[in-house]
Amino acid sequence: MEINAEHVNGLLLAKPKDRIDGTNSRVFEESLVEAIGDSGCSVILDFEELHYISSAGLRAILLTAKKVKNTQGQLVLCSLTEPIKEVFELSGFDKIIPIYANRDEALAALSS
Amino acid sequence: MNTAFSIDLSPDAAEIERINSELDMVGQAEDWPMAFDYNIRLVIEELFMNIVMHGAKNDKCEIELSLESNSEIVKITIIENGVAFNPLTDSSAPDLESDLSERAIGGLGVHLIRNLVDDIDYKRVSGRNSISFSKRK
Numbered sequence: 001m002e003i004n005a006e007h008v009n010g011l012l013l014a015k016p017k018d019r020i021d022g023t024n025s026r027v028f029e030e031s032l033v034e035a036i037g038d039s040g041c042s043v044i045l046d047f048e049e050l051h052y053i054s055s056a057g058l059r060a061i062l063l064t065a066k067k068v069k070n071t072q073g074q075l076v077l078c079s080l081t082e083p084i085k086e087v088f089e090l091s092g093f094d095k096i097i098p099i100y101a102n103r104d105e106a107l108a109a110l111s112s
Numbered sequence: 113m114n115t116a117f118s119i120d121l122s123p124d125a126a127e128i129e130r131i132n133s134e135l136d137m138v139g140q141a142e143d144w145p146m147a148f149d150y151n152i153r154l155v156i157e158e159l160f161m162n163i164v165m166h167g168a169k170n171d172k173c174e175i176e177l178s179l180e181s182n183s184e185i186v187k188i189t190i191i192e193n194g195v196a197f198n199p200l201t202d203s204s205a206p207d208l209e210s211d212l213s214e215r216a217i218g219g220l221g222v223h224l225i226r227n228l229v230d231d232i233d234y235k236r237v238s239g240r241n242s243i244s245f246s247k248r249k
Contacts, residue, residue, distance in 0.1 A: 022125045022161045052150060054157045055221040062217055069212055083147040087154070090227050091220050092208030 005035040020057030029060035040071025158221035
């Protein structure tokens with residue numbers, strides 16, 4: 001699966017495309033962890049081009065957010081569609097993973 | 113307009129793509145709104161992956177997924193001959209409260225299912241698991 005990861009100002013900006021489901025969630029998680037690297041960094045997951053995520057994808061994001069926190073970084077999300085945002089809220093993930101309206105707000109929050 | 117389909121699936125995560133191809137046709141024909149379309153697909157995937165991970169212990173597991181739809185409601189039924197497993201009662205409760213470091217993983221699938229359907233029912237009939245859910249349009 002494509003995650004389009006790039007490093008910007010010491011952050012990793014990743015933009016997963018289309019779907020994170022039971023067929024590709026492991027590949028998504030491995031690609032993301034590889035892009036973060038051993039030394040760790042904060043991560044913005046931009047969901048602008050994501051239109052589907054299942055609990056397999058939520059699991060991958062939770063595991064990655066825990067790893068990022070262990071290296072003193074923070075994983076945040078931005079640009080969620082309304083239905084995906086609802087699923088994050090139902091899962092209680094909005095209480096542990098910051099969600100921003102767009103990429104600029106996420107960048108500003110992590111830079112401050 | 114009434115729509116119906118039925119497909120036979122093997123207990124393999126890759127079958128999600130085939131399920132989605134069928135749903136693409138119904139969703140487009142009936143012009144499902146984005147959130148409705150997403151929620152139907154999500155509930156089906158969660159139920160199907162539960163079967164793949166918990167119910168199906170061998171390749172002889174046969175899974176039949178059927179859909180019926182009318183102007184008011186979509187009803188999905190999944191019947192399979194795996195070991196007895198009721199996801200509504202046999203799954204662990206999700207952790208929705210702990211902070212990030214302590215947050216336990218698991219149980220979210222069934223939690224999402226319960227919150228996204230209007231009605232859901234599990235039966236064990238003649239050595240098969242049968243689970244049906246419906247969602248109003």
